[in-house]
Amino acid sequence: MEHMRATPLKRKYFTPTVIFLSALALNGLIFLLARFVFGIGAVTNLTNENPWGIWIGIDVAAGVALAAGGFTTAALGHIMHKDQYHAIIRPALLTAALGYTFVAVSVMIDLGRPYFIWHPLLMWNGNSVLFEVGICVMIYLTVLYIEFLPIVTERFIGRVNLPGFLKSYNSFVDKMLRLLDKGLEKTMFIFIIAGVVLSCLHQSSLGTLMVIAGPKMHPLWQTPILPLLFLLSAVAVGLPMVIMESLVTSKSFGLKPETHILRDLANMVAPLLGIYLAFKIGDIVIRQTFVYLTEITPESVMFTIELLFGAIIPLRMLLSPKVTKSETGLFIASFLIVIGVLLNRMNNFLIAYTPPYQFNSYFPSIGEISVTLGFIALEILFFRWMVMIFPIVSVPEVVAPKAKYSIKGAIK
Amino acid sequence: MKEISRRNFLKFAGVSSATVLAAGDKPVKAAPKNILADNRMGALVDTTTCIGCRKCEWACKTAHDMPTPSIDTYADRMVFNKMRRPDDTALTIVNEYKNDAANQFPINVKFQCMHCDRPACVSACIVGAFTKEENGAVIWDTDKCIGCRYCMVACPFQIPAFEFSEVLKPDIKKCDFCFDRTQQGLIPACSEICPMEVITYGRRKDLIDAAHQKIKNYPDRYLNHVFGEEEVGGTSWLYLASKDFNKIGFPKLGKDPAPGVSEAIQHGIFAYFVPPIALYALLGGVMWINKNKKISDEEKEL
Numbered sequence: 257m258e259h260m261r262a263t264p265l266k267r268k269y270f271t272p273t274v275i276f277l278s279a280l281a282l283n284g285l286i287f288l289l290a291r292f293v294f295g296i297g298a299v300t301n302l303t304n305e306n307p308w309g310i311w312i313g314i315d316v317a318a319g320v321a322l323a324a325g326g327f328t329t330a331a332l333g334h335i336m337h338k339d340q341y342h343a344i345i346r347p348a349l350l351t352a353a354l355g356y357t358f359v360a361v362s363v364m365i366d367l368g369r370p371y372f373i374w375h376p377l378l379m380w381n382g383n384s385v386l387f388e389v390g391i392c393v394m395i396y397l398t399v400l401y402i403e404f405l406p407i408v409t410e411r412f413i414g415r416v417n418l419p420g421f422l423k424s425y426n427s428f429v430d431k432m433l434r435l436l437d438k439g440l441e442k443t444m445f446i447f448i449i450a451g452v453v454l455s456c457l458h459q460s461s462l463g464t465l466m467v468i469a470g471p472k473m474h475p476l477w478q479t480p481i482l483p484l485l486f487l488l489s490a491v492a493v494g495l496p497m498v499i500m501e502s503l504v505t506s507k508s509f510g511l512k513p514e515t516h517i518l519r520d521l522a523n524m525v526a527p528l529l530g531i532y533l534a535f536k537i538g539d540i541v542i543r544q545t546f547v548y549l550t551e552i553t554p555e556s557v558m559f560t561i562e563l564l565f566g567a568i569i570p571l572r573m574l575l576s577p578k579v580t581k582s583e584t585g586l587f588i589a590s591f592l593i594v595i596g597v598l599l600n601r602m603n604n605f606l607i608a609y610t611p612p613y614q615f616n617s618y619f620p621s622i623g624e625i626s627v628t629l630g631f632i633a634l635e636i637l638f639f640r641w642m643v644m645i646f647p648i649v650s651v652p653e654v655v656a657p658k659a660k661y662s663i664k665g666a667i668k
Numbered sequence: 669m670k671e672i673s674r675r676n677f678l679k680f681a682g683v684s685s686a687t688v689l690a691a692g693d694k695p696v697k698a699a700p701k702n703i704l705a706d707n708r709m710g711a712l713v714d715t716t717t718c719i720g721c722r723k724c725e726w727a728c729k730t731a732h733d734m735p736t737p738s739i740d741t742y743a744d745r746m747v748f749n750k751m752r753r754p755d756d757t758a759l760t761i762v763n764e765y766k767n768d769a770a771n772q773f774p775i776n777v778k779f780q781c782m783h784c785d786r787p788a789c790v791s792a793c794i795v796g797a798f799t800k801e802e803n804g805a806v807i808w809d810t811d812k813c814i815g816c817r818y819c820m821v822a823c824p825f826q827i828p829a830f831e832f833s834e835v836l837k838p839d840i841k842k843c844d845f846c847f848d849r850t851q852q853g854l855i856p857a858c859s860e861i862c863p864m865e866v867i868t869y870g871r872r873k874d875l876i877d878a879a880h881q882k883i884k885n886y887p888d889r890y891l892n893h894v895f896g897e898e899e900v901g902g903t904s905w906l907y908l909a910s911k912d913f914n915k916i917g918f919p920k921l922g923k924d925p926a927p928g929v930s931e932a933i934q935h936g937i938f939a940y941f942v943p944p945i946a947l948y949a950l951l952g953g954v955m956w957i958n959k960n961k962k963i964s965d966e967e968k969e970l
């Protein structure tokens with residue numbers, strides 16, 4: 257078997273796609289600026305009836321779910337010690353770190369008083385689900401950055417080259433990096449396990465968030481097992497997200513995709529998705545809420561789309577070897593699951609939510625949509641930038657000098 | 669190298685189980701103040717006597733230093749053509765509902781925060797900016813609020829309003845049961861001004877008794893239901909009416925306290941941090957076993 261080694265990808269940064277994404281990002285940033293100058297009310301369609309919009313439903317709730325690749329691959333590679341998957345851990349880690357960073361930024365811009373974002377660190381309300389989600393996400397974000405540090409040290413050890421008069425510090429910085437690297441190597445397992453635990457906690461608590469809305473939430477989604485459903489769907493979407501990303505990255509950088517690894521991953525998705533589906537269907541059967549599906553309402557239509565295209569069809573696809581053997585098949589199945597989870601979060605937070613006194617229904621404004629699209633574009637741009645600077649994507653290495661830092665962090 | 673890490677690992681495991689033991693006998697940290705004093709106050713609204721003069725709206729704004737036109741303008745009954753809700757410019761509002769019975773006056777209903785006994789807003793608020801006070805009032809602290817609006821998502825009566833047009837320091841606005849006034853021994857401004865004595869301020873217990881007495885004395889006049897006595901676990905504001913409450917603007921709600929299920933789930937997941945730490949230990953064990961298995965596999969290969 258040929259050896260794989262993570263390395264910075266040297267390519268031209270600006271391609272037509274990148275330029276298009278930059279335009280989207282810029283457009284989003286302009287509306288973001290407007291939000292800080294004119295207030296939330298001026299840029300969004302939020303009202304007292306619908307206090308939360310797509311900045312929470314998509315940017316935060318779906319963002320957290322779609323960053324699940326970070327903890328699922330960490331569990332697979334480091335905790336289960338499936339070494340063959342190490343090639344996918346770094347891209348997944350980077351996506352998670354970027355994803356959670358943008359979640360934090362999205363929360364920040366949606367807060368009425370962003371400058372008080374640190375308050376939950378001091379003012380605890382143990383009964384508040386949001387408090388739990390907030391604290392877990394803050395700690396997990398820190399853990400993600402720590403998990404990313406070895407990639408930074410690997411990139412710069414032996415290559416420190418400060419400009420100008422700082423040159424004399426080169427060897428000192430190098431020493432510090434080596435020290436840091438060694439310390440990280442010994443303690444990384446603490447952070448890896450913590451990362452998985454924290455993820456399980458806040459992924460499920462995110463599901464508990466809307467439980468308190470009680471009858472404001474449509475019965476198709478309002479269930480006491482929401483936390484379990486959120487956790488299961490996050491676990492199920494982690495690997496499809498990684499597969500999709502890996503296919504896009506290799507296509508965009510002209511690399512050969514690791515189809516055999518991706519196929520193995522895809523084979524693990526089917527049972528995970530199956531478990532989620534079983535609980536989801538079991539839930540509407542036991543609570544007998546399937547009766548709501550017999551009438552045609554926005555809720556029933558959205559629920560059907562979510563379940564059919566986001567879970568049932570991709571599950572059927574993944575069970576067919578023909579699909580998992582083809583790149584296109586893998587891509588479509590993963591894409592559907594990703595969209596399915598995105599829809600599910602949007603449905604839970606927006607479609608299912610109907611306040612008792614409603615005079616106007618909520619539809620996101622141009623400003624809200626622009627900011628959301630802009631953030632997604634920015635995330636992709638950062639991803640591309642990072643994989644060009646840091647050793648993240650693995651490429652086959654013909655002459656294989658054993659990479660010293662390949663399996664950083666596990667118990668050795 | 670291998671040895672050191674294993675030792676670190678065991679040390680860490682030891683520390684975490686010690687933490688569990690230490691945490692075991694302490695109550696969960698800093699839940700917000702949520703006291704239900706037996707002699708807490710309440711307000712009973714008899715919707716059958718309200719004439720819709722909206723003087724209570726004016727008094728409320730005046731008591732809270734909110735901008736308001738002169739009291740004469742409130743006589744204009746055109747506002748009743750549209751259903752209104754309390755918001756950031758009006759903490760209480762009066763709506764008018766048609767009375768189907770022939771030759772009957774329309775029904776006017778004053779509405780504001782219900783000051784729940786088990787308030788969803790208090791349970792939900794991420795920083796504990798909402799508190800249930802001993803006298804029954806549910807009040808909000810501007811120095812804590814971060815503006816996340818989760819309280820709005822949680823409130824079963826859709827009461828907390830947010831100043832969406834405010835850029836720098838938007839507030840959450842809702843009726844505070846005239847907390848400043850009641851602290852000084854005054855009664856709420858709306859109750860004080862009402863010419864028809866629609867709003868009775870008093871001990872919640874007494875009010876419930878009085879309400880049931882009224883129903884008993886005038887069974888034709890009142891529906892046998894005191895809204896707020898049991899809804900969402902009880903509220904400080906209580907209502908009497910002649911007509912189905914759902915037809916005069918009250919949401920259909922059960923008797924369970926609004927935050928009940930979510931708090932139970934939340935505390936189940938965390939229960940003194942035992943489940944997370946157990947999961948941590950489990951994953952650590954799995955990691956350790958897998959690592960050892962891999963080492964022995966490699967040794968076999970050699």
Ligand code: SF4
Nearest residue numbers: 718719721722724862
């Ligand atoms: S002041 Fe009294 S009578 Fe007038 S609208 Fe308010 S509650 Fe009704």
Ligand code: SF4
Nearest residue numbers: 781782784788789823
């Ligand atoms: S009515 Fe709403 S805002 Fe008022 S106490 Fe109850 S939950 Fe809180």
Ligand code: SF4
Nearest residue numbers: 793813814816817819
């Ligand atoms: S908006 Fe303010 S009061 Fe409401 S939940 Fe958030 S922090 Fe608490």
